[in-house]
Amino acid sequence: MKSPQAEKARLDRVTIQAITEVAESIDRRVEKLSKPEVSFPIRSLGNVRYDPKKGYFEIGKGKSVRTLTVNTAKTFAQTLKMMALSKELVTTSDFATKRDAYYQSKNWGEAHFDEQGESDMVMDDIEAMFSVSGVSREQLRFIPDEHGGAVAGKLVVYDTDLETGKTETIDCTRFGSGAYSIPSLVEQLTFETKAKFILCIETGGMFQRLQSHKFWEKASCILVSMAGVPTRATRRFVRRLSDQCDLPVYAFVDCDPYGISNIYRTLKVGSGNAAHINRFFCVPRASFLGVTPQDITAYKLPTHPLKDVDMKRAKDALKNDPFFRIHKPWAKAMEQLVHMGVRAEQQALARWGLNYVIDEYLPAKLKKPDAFLP
Numbered sequence: 001m002k003s004p005q006a007e008k009a010r011l012d013r014v015t016i017q018a019i020t021e022v023a024e025s026i027d028r029r030v031e032k033l034s035k036p037e038v039s040f041p042i043r044s045l046g047n048v049r050y051d052p053k054k055g056y057f058e059i060g061k062g063k064s065v066r067t068l069t070v071n072t073a074k075t076f077a078q079t080l081k082m083m084a085l086s087k088e089l090v091t092t093s094d095f096a097t098k099r100d101a102y103y104q105s106k107n108w109g110e111a112h113f114d115e116q117g118e119s120d121m122v123m124d125d126i127e128a129m130f131s132v133s134g135v136s137r138e139q140l141r142f143i144p145d146e147h148g149g150a151v152a153g154k155l156v157v158y159d160t161d162l163e164t165g166k167t168e169t170i171d172c173t174r175f176g177s178g179a180y181s182i183p184s185l186v187e188q189l190t191f192e193t194k195a196k197f198i199l200c201i202e203t204g205g206m207f208q209r210l211q212s213h214k215f216w217e218k219a220s221c222i223l224v225s226m227a228g229v230p231t232r233a234t235r236r237f238v239r240r241l242s243d244q245c246d247l248p249v250y251a252f253v254d255c256d257p258y259g260i261s262n263i264y265r266t267l268k269v270g271s272g273n274a275a276h277i278n279r280f281f282c283v284p285r286a287s288f289l290g291v292t293p294q295d296i297t298a299y300k301l302p303t304h305p306l307k308d309v310d311m312k313r314a315k316d317a318l319k320n321d322p323f324f325r326i327h328k329p330w331a332k333a334m335e336q337l338v339h340m341g342v343r344a345e346q347q348a349l350a351r352w353g354l355n356y357v358i359d360e361y362l363p364a365k366l367k368k369p370d371a372f373l374p
Contacts, residue, residue, distance in 0.1 A: 004160040004188040011139050011187075012090050018133040019087045026080075037067040038079060040128045045272030050322035055268075055284025057322075059131070059275040066125075077111040078122050086126070089141035093163065095185070097145045098123065131276035138185055138232075148182030148233030150207065150225040153216030154195040155241075160188045172222070179211055179225070186237045193222065193245050197369075198238060200224045200286070202253035202263055206346045206357070215358050219366065222247070229263050235281040238267070242283060249283050250372065252362075255291035256306070256343035257314040260334065261321065264288055269323055288373035289365050293336040296344045299361070302351055303342035314338050327374050 026036045040063065041047065047062035068076045085104060089095055096104065102119040105112045113119040127137040137143075151157075157170040157180065172180045183189075199221050201207045207225035210216070216223050224238055242249050251267060253259035265271075268286040270278025296303060306314075314334050317324050324331050337343070349357045365372075 004190070005165060007187070011135075014133060015090050015130070015135050015139050016087060018130045018135050019083050022083065022129065023080075035067050035069070036076070037065050038076075038129060039063045039065045040125050041131070041276050043124070043128055043273045043276065045320060048272045048275045048322065050269065050326060052326055054279075056278040056282040057270045057272060057275045058278065059128075074111060075122070078105070078108070078113065078118075079126060081105065081108050081111050082119075082122050082126055086140040086142065090139075095141045095143055097143055099145055101142060128276045136277050136280050138187070138236075143184040144231065144233070148184070148186070148231045148237055149227055150179035150181055150204075151222065151237075152179040152207075152211040153222040154193055154220060155222045156192040158190045158192070159183075160190075173216075177212055179207075179223075182231075182233050182237045184233050186233055186240060189237070189240065191241050191244050193241075193247070194220070195222045195245075195247060196220045198222045198224060198242060198247050198249045199289070200226050200230070200238060200249060200251045200267060201346075202226055202228065202251075202259060203346055206252070209355075210358065213355065213358055215362070218358070219362070226253075226263065226267070230267055232281055235267060235283060238286075239281065239283050242285060248369070249286040250289040250366075250369070251286055252289050252346065253291070254343065254345045255293060255296060255301075255337065256345075257310045257317065257334070257337065259291075260288075260330075260337075261313060261317040261324070265317075265321070265323055287369070289369075290361075291344055291346060291348075292373060293333050293340060296340065296342065299349065299352070301344040301348040303340075303344045303348070306338070306341050306343055310343060311338065329373055333373060 022038060029036050041059045042062035042064050047060040049058045049060055066072060066076060085101060098120055099116065101123060102113055102116040105119060123142055127140060130140065151172050152175065153172055155172040157172065158167050159170060160167045170180055201223060204225055204227055207223060210223055226234055238249060241247065251264050253263050267283055270282040295301065314337060318331060318334055324334060349361050
């Protein structure tokens with residue numbers, strides 16, 4: 001395995017080369033008196049392929065071309081300025097948050113952004129453009145303002161400073177009632193563990209209960225708090241940890257269309273809008289521990305009625321989402337949930353006692369991982 005510093009140097013070379021090639025192609029068109037243009041993959045579920053063997057949503061062949069015209073002059077200039085900022089950040093070993101990039105543009109004269117939403121959209125465009133070269137937004141040195149999730153359990157994280165080469169050793173069993181926070185950038189991390197699996201948990205409250213009672217010790221596992229839809233950093237952390245240490249990943253989320261089709265589906269195969277980078281961030285070997293529609297009946301869980309937005313999300317997933325069309329057990333589970341017309345939260349298991357999830361539910365589930373939904 002390459003050292004984190006060597007891998008960083010390699011990725012930086014790839015990134016600089018990708019940016020340079022696009023800039024040179026624009027220059028060549030200008031020299032030929034042709035209109036400069038750049039093309040981006042179309043980021044939508046309609047331009048997505050799903051191959052179960054690969055295990056994630058891939059971007060299709062659909063392209064959007066941005067040509068320099070009177071009407072597109074400002075957006076075209078913003079795209080080039082964002083590329084130039086990225087090249088500067090890579091060259092100087094620096095980074096910018098999305099908010100930083102927005103404020104940097106205030107120095108770009110007429111090419112400045114009026115709102116951060118405009119800045120974010122251009123940033124997404126150039127990430128999509130460079131993804132064909134295997135370059136992610138993090139490698140372009142643009143990072144989100146928020147960090148990832150939280151981690152507890154039988155895991156040692158080695159965090160190498162890419163400038164000095166000094167490595168910090170972080171023992172995730174030694175945070176007391178707290179937990180290790182996943183940083184925004186995780187490529188420099190390496191791992192050591194004797195855990196048997198990774199358990200990704202939707203809600204902070206459930207994570208805190210399992211962490212406080214050291215469920216990770218009882219089950220010999222690593223707990224990861226997703227805090228809703230997992231951030232890019234959380235997904236990348238889980239993916240790298242799973243791959244490096246050859247660990248299965250189990251997801252424990254609420255039983256509702258959002259928990260299933262947004263939180264879990266995003267963790268496992270990614271999303272349509274981010275299909276250009278799903279191969280970096282999704283966790284194909286993840287499987288769904290619960291809560292399942294069948295659990296609602298088996299455990300007599302308290303429920304809430306599905307709202308109109310829940311029904312729409314479920315029906316859209318069944319009709320349009322290739323993940324549900326290909327995985328028949330998931331289509332059946334979603335149809336069952338729609339038929340029942342209810343949803344259940346993780347915390348509903350507290351009906352049988354605050355620690356029922358630790359003493360009964362999870363141990364019973366973990367005895368039959370082969371029965372987990374794909």
